[in-house]
Amino acid sequence: MSAPTTPVRQASVRAHNLALVLHTVANSADHPSRAAIAAATGLTRATVSALVDDLIAGGLLTEIDPPPRTGAGRPAAGLALTSAGPAGLGLEINVDYLAACVVDLTGAVRQRFVEHDDQRPAGAARSLTALGALAARARLAAEADGLTVTGAALAVPGLVADGGLIRVAPNLGWQDVDAPALLRGVPELADLPVTVDNEANLAALGELRVTGGDPTFLYVSGEIGIGAGLVLDGDLYRGVRGWSGEIGHLTVFPDGRLCRCGANGCLEQYAGQEFLAGDEPLAARALGIALSAVVNLLDVPVIVLGGAYAPYFGRLRGGIEAELDRRVLTAGLAPVTLRAATLGADAAMRGAADTVIRAVRDDPASWLRRAG
Amino acid sequence: MSAPTTPVRQASVRAHNLALVLHTVANSADHPSRAAIAAATGLTRATVSALVDDLIAGGLLTEIDPPPRTGAGRPAAGLALTSAGPAGLGLEINVDYLAACVVDLTGAVRQRFVEHDDQRPAGAARSLTALGALAARARLAAEADGLTVTGAALAVPGLVADGGLIRVAPNLGWQDVDAPALLRGVPELADLPVTVDNEANLAALGELRVTGGDPTFLYVSGEIGIGAGLVLDGDLYRGVRGWSGEIGHLTVFPDGRLCRCGANGCLEQYAGQEFLAGDEPLAARALGIALSAVVNLLDVPVIVLGGAYAPYFGRLRGGIEAELDRRVLTAGLAPVTLRAATLGADAAMRGAADTVIRAVRDDPASWLRRAG
DNA sequence: GTCAAATAATTCAACCAATAAACAAATCCA
């Protein structure tokens, strides 16, 4: 019933309006004044002033000294997100690399460490220890730079259950790995809250931040496996158990090739990385069939091809669009936009860092309580 | 960014908490006291008292006279939703019948009119005029009974655009029909806000109310066409343009039978009502393939089979579950529950009425303003 | 160069809603 379940008190009003002001600054193209924020949000100037004072005192906003000039009247003081303040640690573990980055409140990447190395022989414990070391370096460098890392998120190519337990990551050969526990074993990270999520989910969030445009889209990540991240109205849809987006195992040819999952005709067997290069037309057709299922089911107006698909985009596009045109019931009423991803291999790691930042942006009040 | 966009003031706090109290009463198995509501919501007894007073004054709650007895102490006054108060008018137009019902705040069906008649030769204008007459009778009967009909919702087997425009209803032979405008032509309905939605979407909401259990499920309605309503976390997911749930045109056999939509191998060509009776095993297989796509994509834990599927449930179940087991990647981690719908042919009409009631339940403050 | 107009931001009293604590009401149990 979408039942409201928590009471609201005055403090919640303030928390909401703090987030509202912070979002207004974040989504603004220029550096808005307090008055501009008041006009944009519908709050009074008095209220905005009070809220901005809190946000400045808490180190989330700063006044930009040379304010943007206009006509007559007292000049406005421009406001901007601070680049010294809370930051998110984004981590990624994949078949052939480990990566860590720190992103500040403005979305800028402040630290970035990548270690190319085949992780399959290492095993979960060694991989995560190595990642922990990388993460520790990133964190220390960021904090030396005046940032406060408030949390970490880890992207993995696999199924993640509640609590960050990695149920299975087939291409790494992992099963039932408690990644947060292993990362907490690294002293420099022990105090950080760590979340774990599917690589495609986080990559979708990474794309969301940079595209800025459509808040509803499907991000398809073609690696050895094929995953997808579904962003509905600006929020990642993870599914009830967190297992949404397993587009690689959508059936495209019911009696087709046997997949390692045990079923026949999974998309992965036609458009996975290893099949992609040899036969783009078939891959495009299979992708087109699977993607039309998504559009018919969810009415998603935009599809972003990422991971290994991005470099093949030009060769895949025509074949995919042909299937979409034929198979999407509403294709005649409104077209489906097909785009290549823009972030490349960093998407998941940046999306991971972004989840941490997003938590601060969505609930600045709790950061302010913490900052004193 | 799921950006908050509206300011919050004290009045919003009250509006939220009014909805919170109303929901608590609605979702309660018994008739809770003010103190019980306070305990359940986290509000103080004083606040709950004040809110309840408003809700009683506005005619949404009533005190139940013989209160449920407990041990010691002053006896509690039980609270319940009123059965005299706001009500929703649910309308449905389908190939072979017109229907109208009125549902009160408690969810009880207070009026129900069904007119069996083939609508295909009539055309949109005549069908909607006839439905308007039926709706007018239902409304008058309900208001004679002390109810206030606050709005209407219409279920149609077709694609609906913003504003209630029916883009296409293939089985009725309709195209670009402005249903709200035609209904407003009926004098007894002219003042009612009317929304229009897809039949499967509203049937899903109808099932949601009666099942009460899982707030995330897919409702599949097998009629001549096959539609689906997707309920995510208690809310209907309509898609960006309102065209979600077109599961009938999911591709199950890419080179299979030609569908009237122009594509090959749509589910509808294997599991539509006219194909269903002859060959249940194939229908079950096709449904299983399509439904595993849904589960792989969305991690939906429950699927409800309605419409023409409900009577075939026993014969379809095994075949569908076999495909789900084989094709859903996470089938080994957690099973998918398959259920038959419980509401029968009334589901869409009741779901429609429920959307109206739901609006009052979710925002009682605006009803109170109106009620004075 | 001074003053009016304009715009930005702050101050302050008023209001509204929730809270906490005290109080009143109505029952049970000894």
Place this chain on the structure above:
DNA sequence: TGGATTTGTTTATTGGTTGAATTATTTGAC
């Protein structure tokens, strides 16, 4: 009959927004 107990109401307090008045700082006109 009286204490214990639970419900519901009353009252003072707190916190946050509003709106109007005030202060601050610039442009432009004379």
